[in-house]
Amino acid sequence: MKRMNLAQLEQKLTAAARLQPPDERVPYAFEKRIMAIIAERAAASGRVLWMRGFLHAAVSCLALALVCGAVSFFTPVATDNGNDLSQDFENTLLASADLPDSAP
């Protein structure tokens, strides 16, 4: 049986690959497609910036709302109605109207 000379086979095949210049053909309007993708990505990145801004604002608002909620939830409610702010406000507002009635 004949033996295969591997070193020579390697040389032959490498030479075959060298004799095979790669095709430089470019698909029709390829550069237009690339420019369209670049423009699309630029527009998309602008939108993404806006979306990110809105998202950050929404997260900040939510955090603020949670903090306010927590503060109002954990602040002890005064049982004494005399110290109630709304009652104080009403008293102050109606003080002039109440005075004649309380006068002897």
Add this chain to the structure above:
Amino acid sequence: MERSEAELIAAVLKGDSASFEPLVEKYSPRVFATARRYARRDSEVQDIAQEVWLKAFGKLKTFRGEAPFEHWLMRMAVRTCYDFLRGHQRNRISSFSDISEPEEDWLERFVGDPGNAAADADAAKLLIDRVLERLSPEARLVIQLLEIEDRSVKEIAELTGWSVPLVKVRAFRARGEMRKILARIAKDKYL
């Protein structure tokens, strides 16, 4: 008047992305030729070329103008092709029992008379493509650049971003890998 490459690049960096188009038009043939060395299907070649150009646009700020734009672009093209090879490692361990009749005939002729087996035969081209497809990504890249494109180790180091000793080590291993594959052909067909 036609603008120089440096002017086009400066315009792109200032925000005029339309100035990138002449560069795409000028260098796409080279990018496609490089991509076709590593990918066979047209869709894969186009995907590689597209990725090269999008990367080039995105990283244009890193181009310092010390070397020609073409060299910088080719580095990007070779590295993108390498990424492609790493992501598409298929059919590497299949046997050579599926080689076509013309390839088998060529091998028969080679065994009969190695000196007269034509290297420009289509069958030889098919066979080398088949062998290259079975190499690991590193080995394929090194064999392609070193043996087929006849580039120096230093050039390969610049193109791939590997150090010179690493290129040498990988070239040594790649040759061994290729010899193993050829030995497998010999074993499958002639032993």
